[in-house]
Amino acid sequence: MGAQQWTGPAGNFPLTDIARQLRKDVINMVWAASSGHPGGSLSCTDILTYLFYQEMKLRPQEPAWPDRDRFVLSKGHAAPILYASLARRGYFDPAELSTLRQLDSRLQGHPHYGALPGIEMSTGSLGQGGSTAVGMALAGKLDKKNYRIFNLWGDGELEEGLVWESVMAAAHYKLDNLTGFVDWNGLQIDGPITQVMNPEPIDAKFRAFGWHVELADGHDFESLAKAVAIAKATKGQPTLILCKTVKGKGVSFMENQAGWHGSAPNDAQRLQALADLADPGTPGDPAAQKEVNR
Structure with a gap:
């Protein structure tokens, strides 16, 4: 991975350290809730780390800032990594992460x-996030705004017909302010995507619909930065960044295992996962981390 850094209130931190902390947050959150989706959250952690800590124009203390960039998590089951990214970025107290899935x-x-x-949209019903992202991008064009829209699909989500309606619309309206990502980890809840309902070749399908397509290593910040830079320079069509990823990335026993799509670790598994992710350098205010770093 590259040496990109994020400068926050507590100092400068390499994106690799931030991603490691966010993965720890995901493990702790899902463990505390005894429910959740760790596999797909861990596979897209580096994508969200790059966007929220390096790329997007944001004002956490002014979340409704009209000129902000927008991120839509169309694969809404990966909510833990979105919550962790927002909390560590300053949108709310990280101590609240321990309340995942609790009543109220x-x-x-x-x-x-x-x-x-x-949170820019309620997601979870797969396929709907991309349609909303298209609407946001079209609104930006009509309003002559310079903000950008970033949408993240899961690869299994591409089985939804609504995805392709939004893909067609984005190309039709030449929404070059829209960048889509596919978390291409190759697995969904029922097994390999190629066996459940094969969406491949994903890149060729998007090109056929009129999108520019870039391939990226979804766990390498330099690769992501290069692809996003090309997307921003591409005019007259939306861009897809097809990110090759590993489901459960960073936790040895979760990697490339479909069974960890929607399963929570037990006490021993949590400790093993945190050991896999151990590093003394963690970003943010240590006092705010106590709740999730226990």
């Missing part, structure tokens, strides 16, 4: 628009 918590199993600052 703002952190439900799928993102709830209006419940938390930084």
Whole structure:
């Protein structure tokens, strides 16, 4: 991975350290809730780390800033990594991460628009996020705004017909302010995507619909930065960044295992996962981390 850094209130931190902390947050959150989706959250952690800590124009203390960039998590079951990214970025107290999926918590199993600052859309019903992202991008064009829209699909999500309706619309309206990502980890809840309902070749399908396509290593920040730079320079069509990833990335016994799509670790597995992710350098305010780093 590259040496990109994020400068926050507590100092400068390499993106690799931030991603490691976010993965620890995911493990702790899902363990505390005894429910959740760790595999697909861990596979897209580096994508969200790059976007939220390096690329997107954001004001956490002014979450409704009209000129902000927008991120839509169309694969809404990966809510834990979105919550962790927002909390560590300063949208809310990281101590609240331990309330995932609890009754009356703002952190439900799928993102709830209006419940938390930084959530741009309620997602979870697969395929709908991309359609909303298209609407946001079209609105930006009509309003002559310079903000950008970033949408993340899961590879299994591509089985939804609604995805392709939004893909067609984005190309039709020449939405070059829209960048889509596919978390291409090759697995969904029922097994390999090629065996359940093969969406490949993904790149050729998007090109056929009129998108520019870039391939990226979804766990390498330099690769992601290069692809995003090309997307921003591409005019007259939306861009897809097809990110090759590993489901459960960073936790040895979760990697490339479909069974960890929607399973929570037990006490021993949590400790093993945190050992896999151990590193003394963690970003943010240590006092705010005690709740999730226990």
